[in-house]
Amino acid sequence: MTDSRAPDRAPRGGARQERLRELNLELVFRHVLAAEGPISRTELAAATGLTRPTITRIVEELIAGRLVTEAGSARHGRAGRPRVGLALSRSGPAGLGLDIRADGLAACVVDLTGAVRHLAFAPLAFAGTDPAAVLDRLAAMASAAVEAVAAEHLTVVAATLAVPGPVDGGVVRSAPALGWTDVDAGALLAAGTRRLGLPITVDNEANLAAHGELHATRRTLDNFVYVSGGLDIGAGIILDGRLVRGSRGWSGELGHITVDPDGRPCPCGSRGCLQTYASPQAILGDEPVPDGTMPEVAITTRADAGDAATLAAIDTAGTALGIALSNVLNILDIGTVLLGGGYALLSSWVTERVEAEIARRVLSAAWAPITVRPAILGPDAAAIGAALTFIDRLRQDPAAWFASQR
Amino acid sequence: MTDSRAPDRAPRGGARQERLRELNLELVFRHVLAAEGPISRTELAAATGLTRPTITRIVEELIAGRLVTEAGSARHGRAGRPRVGLALSRSGPAGLGLDIRADGLAACVVDLTGAVRHLAFAPLAFAGTDPAAVLDRLAAMASAAVEAVAAEHLTVVAATLAVPGPVDGGVVRSAPALGWTDVDAGALLAAGTRRLGLPITVDNEANLAAHGELHATRRTLDNFVYVSGGLDIGAGIILDGRLVRGSRGWSGELGHITVDPDGRPCPCGSRGCLQTYASPQAILGDEPVPDGTMPEVAITTRADAGDAATLAAIDTAGTALGIALSNVLNILDIGTVLLGGGYALLSSWVTERVEAEIARRVLSAAWAPITVRPAILGPDAAAIGAALTFIDRLRQDPAAWFASQR
DNA sequence: CATATTTTTTTCATGACTTGACATAACCTG
DNA sequence: CAGGTTATGTCAAGTCATGAAAAAAATATG
Known part of the structure; x- marks a missing residue:
């Protein structure tokens, strides 16, 4: 691979017709995201430049994929059939954020709209604590969070762990606040959450908190x-x-x-x-x-x-x-x-x-x-940002989500 | 516009069939770029995953657009029809780079392959020099460069000016090395090169030199x-x-x-x-x-x-x-x-x-x-990097180049 | 010179979109 | 409550880029 950018922009070889469908699905989804409130199919057609039949098909797919829901017909006062509002689903896929911070452990679930749907905190003093024990405790909080939001029809699909220090793969290089050096936090957390079957990412706390602020604004x-x-x-x-x-x-x-x-x-x-x-x-x-x-x-x-x-x-x-x-x-x-x-x-x-x-x-x-x-966000910024990691990926590339579901 | 990234990825409304063509044209072009030497249509088909007929049509378009040329049939010894090598055109569109540096003025033309095809330097002491006079002089060098490479069938399509200091739009905010403050270098250069009809960009010398090094490696x-x-x-x-x-x-x-x-x-x-x-x-x-x-x-x-x-x-x-x-x-x-x-x-x-x-x-x-x-590059790094600005844009988005030609 | 081999081009079917027309649904007005 | 209005869904025909298969072109070998 001589040009490092080649795979970025056309990863899956030649573009077939299907790719068009993906591109337009992305386009429509992004308009739903950007809309202030619910948006109707007709409005989407006008905004995207696609035709109504196409919008209808794409919206059908988005609803089937649990990314979008009909928000009920919003009567607009004027004559005529009321438009059916479409909005991001509040009961579809969700992201889990976990944070190991100086004063304790936090777990947080964020839905597609970016709203925090679950937030738990457990105070913990780190002096002399064993990493495995800490991550076991955190895994238990993760399970509890997943179950809690399941009651609201949210399905947690991925987890991100925030740690205070530089991370290499899933390994925490050095976290003075915790007294950790070269701890494979990703593997330890994966062991404790195997039952949940979530892909796990580990990242620096400051990066994730910044990400949280980005969404908060x-x-x-x-x-x-x-x-x-x-x-x-x-x-x-x-x-x-x-x-x-x-x-x-x-x-x-x-x-x-x-x-x-x-x-x-x-x-x-x-x-x-x-x-x-x-x-x-x-x-x-x-x-x-x-x-x-x-x-x-x-x-x-x-x-x-x-x-x-x-x-x-x-x-x-x-x-x-x-x-x-x-x-x-x-x-x-x-x-x-x-x-x-x-x-x-x-x-x-x-x-x-x-x-x-x-x-x-x-x-x-x-x-x-x-x-x-x-x-804007308080001490939970990193946990929220961590939960948003998956949400953000999904928002950027909904087509990949559909592909992974098949 | 709530999501600032929306226009980046799907600028022209809904994706039609044409968009597919653009995507695959980009894909094929990028493979020609990345190839070590000339590459045949069949090799492109294998590398991209597209079929031979599709490659044929796309290559036809690339040749018509003067981005690619047939480099002569390279007989490979084995039986069968010899493959026709395809390579970046050395006689198509080119970029012009201009540099105002402490010791003088430089002009440089780079072709699609990234090769420097013209390089001129004029020593100049800046003490007390009028910006308009300097840029007039540079405009003359630009004209000379455009004419010089025209003899080699190169068409200069865009110019970039490097200046030693922060730039705002086309305005040089402060360039102590030249004694300039708030000089609208873009406008002055445009005035002197009106006859050439080139779009002009002004940028910081360090940025452009870094860009030159990026290509040099x-x-x-x-x-x-x-x-x-x-x-x-x-x-x-x-x-x-x-x-x-x-x-x-x-x-x-x-x-x-x-x-x-x-x-x-x-x-x-x-x-x-x-x-x-x-x-x-x-x-x-x-x-x-x-x-x-x-x-x-x-x-x-x-x-x-x-x-x-x-x-x-x-x-x-x-x-x-x-x-x-x-x-x-x-x-x-x-x-x-x-x-x-x-x-x-x-x-x-x-x-x-x-x-x-x-x-x-x-x-x-x-x-x-x-x-x-x-x-790697010597004192001409910024001029070369400036010339590469347009080349790089073209390489990143060849479809946009075709659109602009129509 | 005929045949095998490889590359390139041509021909036809497929799939996704558009346009346009029409049907249906749900609401407002008089 | 009938009729107008607006939103949505469905159908056909047309366009365009692709894939698959077959034909044509250009060379090496015997």
């Missing part, structure tokens, strides 16, 4: 950097509505951007990495946190109380984050920064400093201002 | 950062064989990455920007350069002579470049850095330090080594 915002704070600082980058994964999927290591070349030493072996200044632990310094309290909460509590050391540390963190983000923005020309994860809680404290550094250091900021604001 | 290397040195330091980023432009096309501002937050002041208003340490002028310091000498040449001359100040400055520059690139690689997970522009000349002096910083600061370098090497 209904794709009106399709260029942004999502900052995900925790023990590690990660970033999910969305360019032109697509997640930037890098050549091996390890993009977004924001925490190890150099903020000061001869600065504080970092466990990674370098000096002056962002996370030595801006992670919650770095802000808290040596001060211990009461058990069961999220470090971000401890920070805001102390800051609200006017603790001078904390305020100074927040200042340093904001500046460092601003410098690191300036680098990202200079390289990628992105107009929006979303502060997510722990930073969503701290955003009112750090946004100003971040904005100041960006205004000063990003070349294009002079003629196109850059927005910094907290993310 | 025959797309075998499809994830890299191309560093382009000059008065300004820019970067062209290729991810998955695609140029990363950012949301407004201003990506790759490597020169303004913060290397030291309280470092040297930069004309941009910030402090510690890479280019205050690593641009040729920064390396030379106050020392004057003989007129007509490229600064990079002056640097290597002094370094070869063992000048201590120069060697120290090179060291500082290499370290700074390494830090800046580490940031890029941490964010984007790219495995290769190509040193282009002026840095190609300096690569033997700086590579070691750049590699050392990357090994230390890039998280993934621990388990996947990163390559740093000089770029």
Whole structure:
């Protein structure tokens, strides 16, 4: 294969007539997706340029495939037969998202419309926990989620697991927040969920959370950097509505951007990495946190109380984050920064400093201002984004879904 | 338009039979492209999965459109009718690339195969030059190039202009190397080349040079950062064989990455920007350069002579470049850095330090080594990449070319 | 020079779409 | 409640690109 792009665009050899059908099915489906509310067959015909007979056949197929349902005839006041509204099915295939985060485990099911239909959380302290035990626990939550939504006629078809660290295939390379190194989370989870028969994907938490935000804004915002704070600082980058994964999927290591070349030493072996200044632990310094309290909460509590050391540390963190983000923005020309994860809680404290550094250091900021604001989704962003992984694939290529069903 | 991707994939309403033809034409064309040497109709049939009759008809169309030619029947020794080799036409449509660089003007024509068929360079000192005069001069070079290749039956169909600085539409926002600010280079060039009737695109020099390198490696290397040195330091980023432009096309501002937050002041208003340490002028310091000498040449001359100040400055520059690139690689997970522009000349002096910083600061370098090497193309990389812009579009979407011809 | 072999082209059937006409369904108006 | 109006479903004929099979073209071999 000399041209790496060849298989992307025409994967299955020559295009036969069937391919036309697939293309038009995709076209119609995408119009149903994009429509604000229910849309009728006649409207679809007008919008797509296809004829009514063709639309009728395609809609029939979409309904049979459980992607679309008739939403009941919406009487429009005028004379004539009322149009039958068509909408994405709320009882068809669904995606399961699982998240291993610093404070516990989350499971989430999202339907075709992107709506969260199930969300469960189990607090868990990770100190010294065995990966297999954690993933067994998570597998149980997955089963429970699948059963819970089955009652609403939703069929979970695929699962994605979010982990806080770089992932290689299904293997978690390093997740300091969990104390994991080279854990084959994909295999462990697959073992626990064999009964469900779901294909499993494992991905970085920041990437998935960014993906969740992309959907949460209904794709009106399709260029942004999502900052995900925790023990590690990660970033999910969305360019032109697509997640930037890098050549091996390890993009977004924001925490190890150099903020000061001869600065504080970092466990990674370098000096002056962002996370030595801006992670919650770095802000808290040596001060211990009461058990069961999220470090971000401890920070805001102390800051609200006017603790001078904390305020100074927040200042340093904001500046460092601003410098690191300036680098990202200079390289990628992105107009929006979303502060997510722990930073969503701290955003009112750090946004100003971040904005100041960006205004000063990003070349294009002079003629196109850059927005910094907290993310929309809360701590469940990654779980939701994970659940959306399958939904998104299905939305992009409904024909492949039909092919897989046969 | 709620889903921003909808128009990408099915732009022209419903897919009719014609669309099938387009898809298969693209498929066949891509196989001709990917083939090592000439390829016969029968081989194409086997490779694409289409039948011989279909191939015959499509090839007929490709030949009529001047994209493909019969390369003469290659007798293969065995019995039977010899296969007729088909190859990309070397006398069909061609792309024109123009480059305004620090030391002069370049014009370049590239044919469908990617071969450079014409290359001209005119030295020019930019101090105090009027943009309109420069672009007039360049327009004359463009005309000469078009005429020169017309003798070889090549038809120039589109032009792209490379400029050293961020571009907005056809407007050069700022090009310190030329002393230009907000110059509508596209319009000025269009005025001078009206007679040729070419569509004109203006783009950043680093982006285009990266694109040139992508083709120079025959797309075998499809994830890299191309560093382009000059008065300004820019970067062209290729991810998955695609140029990363950012949301407004201003990506790759490597020169303004913060290397030291309280470092040297930069004309941009910030402090510690890479280019205050690593641009040729920064390396030379106050020392004057003989007129007509490229600064990079002056640097290597002094370094070869063992000048201590120069060697120290090179060291500082290499370290700074390494830090800046580490940031890029941490964010984007790219495995290769190509040193282009002026840095190609300096690569033997700086590579070691750049590699050392990357090994230390890039998280993934621990388990996947990163390559740093000089770029393949020389100073004409941007002109060649510019000429390839149109060729690339045509290669990606030959059907659109046929549509535009009608 | 006839025959075998391989490549290319021609001829005909298939499938998906369009157009246009008509039938049916469900609602509004008077 | 009859008749007009609008939405949807169904049927035929026509178009176009493809696949399958057969014919034609061009060469090597005996």
